[in-house]
Amino acid sequence: MEEMKVLLRNRGKIDPISASEYRATGGYEALRRALEMDGAEIIEELKRSGLRGRGGAGFPTYRKMEFAYQAPGEVKYIVCNADEGEPGTNKDRILLSTDPCAIFEGMAIAGKAVNAHTGFIYLRAEYSYLMPILEAAIESSVRENCLGKDILGSGFDFEIKLRSGAGAYVCGEETALFESIEGRRGEPRFRPPFPGFKGLFGKPTVLNNVETLANIPPIFRHGADWYRSIGTETSPGTKLFTVCGNAAKRGVFEFPMGINLKELIYDVCGGVEDGRQLLAVQTGGASGAIINADQIDMKLDIDSVSASGGRLGCGTILVIDDRNCIIDIVRNNLDFFRDESCGKCTPCREGGTRLYQLISKIAKGKGGIRDLDTIMDLAETMRLTALCGLGHSTAVPVTTSIQNFRSAYLSHIDKDYCPICSQTGGEYYDSFDD
Ligand SMILES: Cc1cc2nc3c(=O)[nH]c(=O)nc-3n(C[C@H](O)[C@H](O)[C@H](O)COP(=O)(O)O)c2cc1C
Ligand code: SF4
Structure with a gap:
């Protein structure tokens, strides 16, 4: 079964720190289009695309932007959640290390939508080795006039700052993440107020997962109708699945939402390693449901997995063989x-x-x-x-x-x-x- 590479299109094909190589593949053209639109038009396009968050909860992406767009205030922020703390998951790491400019482009489009001029990328402590790559890719994008002042001659300014965590899983939770960036101990806040009204530094904030943001440029490049033609009715687009554990072939794979779990394990990943029997599968990370081998004939999209009592979460699939209790x-x-x-x-x-x-x-x-x-x-x-x-x-x-x-x-x-x-x-x- 062939992968559909929308988010992984540049993986291994371009130098990740070169914005000019990214541009040569059509990169930052989505931003150029978005810069000609007003905030309401950008949010409407995202609404039509049906994009939902890839960080766990599957919340409609346009809604978060709508909250921040409507919130009063001159200063607003875009935050990219690159904490990726879910055990066994490394899809965001692949995006950050192979195509960081696509994430910056998604952030800049989100910034234009809500009139935010600063974005933060919050990187988990264990990914601090990626800092130099991200710094170099930001500098390169500024040199190409795709970030910074007067982006692509549009008059719109957007800068990206990097912050690192200190190694706590809970700091992936959006409000704990804000606390951590603000220099306090990472503990979740009581809600309301919600981040769209009062988030980072008390300002209206849009926070999205790395993969969610990486979906935004293809939507603005090819259009919401194209995006909707991929995946399922209620979960359009592709999804990155991290297959780990006892699968014969492990790694990060990109397929349209709705791929069958059994096909993913057996056709894509070659079944269970060492010729063992499948005992169980855990979907959605360490807090996901554990199902038995008879239950794996199911669609992997946000609503299908929820309907079966589990959750797609960040798309991690832990394969467990019969050597495990x-x-x-x-x-x-x-x-x-x-x-x-x-x-x-x-x-x-x-x-x-x-x-x-x-x-x-x-x-x-x-x-x-x-x-x-x-x-x-x-x-x-x-x-x-x-x-x-x-x-x-x-x-x-x-x-x-x-x-x-x-x-x-x-x-x-x-x-x-x-x-x-x-x-x-x-x-x-x-x-x-x-
Ligand atoms: C304990 C905890 C840890 C989380 N860790 C992450 C994480 O590592 N990365 C992430 O994107 N979202 C994580 N989330 C979800 C975020 O709070 C938030 O819902 C998500 O980043 C929103 O982005 P999205 O709308 O693009 O999915 C976590 C949530 C909880 C409760
Ligand atoms: S806020 Fe409560 S539920 Fe969340 S991690 Fe802390 S102790 Fe657990």
């Missing part, structure tokens, strides 16, 4: 989230730790059937009461795995025996704290 996978997820909880709200701070303790108890063969009910209750409380998405979705891997792999839980609870864990002789599990 599903409870161990879940325990590992929970270990990550209890560690990354910022601690600001009780449901997540205490609930995440309690979930980890319960799953460790079950993993060790010391759990009871009532622990499963406690887990489900706790999960619902966290979903309803936590302050941000981290706490809302920490429990998703546990609840979905209890639904889809009940027999694995019962083996640990009733029989005190798991064929996979038993191969470790139990020493591994004894090392967990509970």
Whole structure:
């Protein structure tokens, strides 16, 4: 099955730090078109395209711009979320390292839409090695008069500044990210007010994921109708999927939204490595649903995955083979989230730790059937009461795995025996704290 390279069109083909090479492929022509439009026209074109956020929630991109466009104030900001903290995900890294000018172009078009003259790229700490590439690409774009003052002779000014995180997953959450840029500890803010009205430095702000912003230039270059012809009715365009884990072939692949998950795993990625059996798939990152091998005949677009009880999220597909114990996978997820909880709200701070303790108890063969009910209750409380998405979705891997792999839980609870864990002789599990 052939990839459809809209976002990855320049990957490996141009020097990423050369704006002139980017321009030679038609780069910055979308910006030229947008500079001839007013803010309302740009937002209308984005509305017609149907573009939805690629950072996790799938929010319509034009709506965010509309909020900031309508908000009063002379100073507004565009923020590119390049925190990419989701375990196993590296689609944004590929865009940042191979075609950064496309991201700048998307930011500048967003800036023109809402009349913002400054954009920030917030780069996760682990990607700090990309700073020199981004700096050089910005300088090159300024020299080409595609960023900076009087862009392409339009009278519009737009500059891009770089900021780096310090290594916290929660700083990918938009308001924690603002706190971090402002020099404070990265903790989510209470909402409202929403970023479109009061965001970075208290000013109206449009924040988008790297991949979302990279979608904007092709829309303005080829038009909203062209864009809508790709993907599905409610999720137009292509999507970058990061396939990781036990797939025979792993990496970042671009396909129209709506590609079938089974085809992606078997036809594109060659199935499971070492000729093993597929046990499970986790879609959307570490807080995504865990489904079993019989459930993978499904479309990968924002609404289809939601309808099946999961989430497309940032498009990460973790392939899990039959050498893994599903409870161990879940325990590992929970270990990550209890560690990354910022601690600001009780449901997540205490609930995440309690979930980890319960799953460790079950993993060790010391759990009871009532622990499963406690887990489900706790999960619902966290979903309803936590302050941000981290706490809302920490429990998703546990609840979905209890639904889809009940027999694995019962083996640990009733029989005190798991064929996979038993191969470790139990020493591994004894090392967990509970
Ligand atoms: C704990 C947490 C971590 C997040 N991490 C990221 C991230 O690394 N990158 C990202 O783009 N969005 C992340 N998000 C989602 C952002 O808050 C925000 O919704 C997104 O960047 C919006 O961009 P979009 O509309 O283009 O999708 C995270 C959300 C939460 C709750
Ligand atoms: S849900 Fe977790 S990460 Fe989010 S604010 Fe509460 S404690 Fe912090």
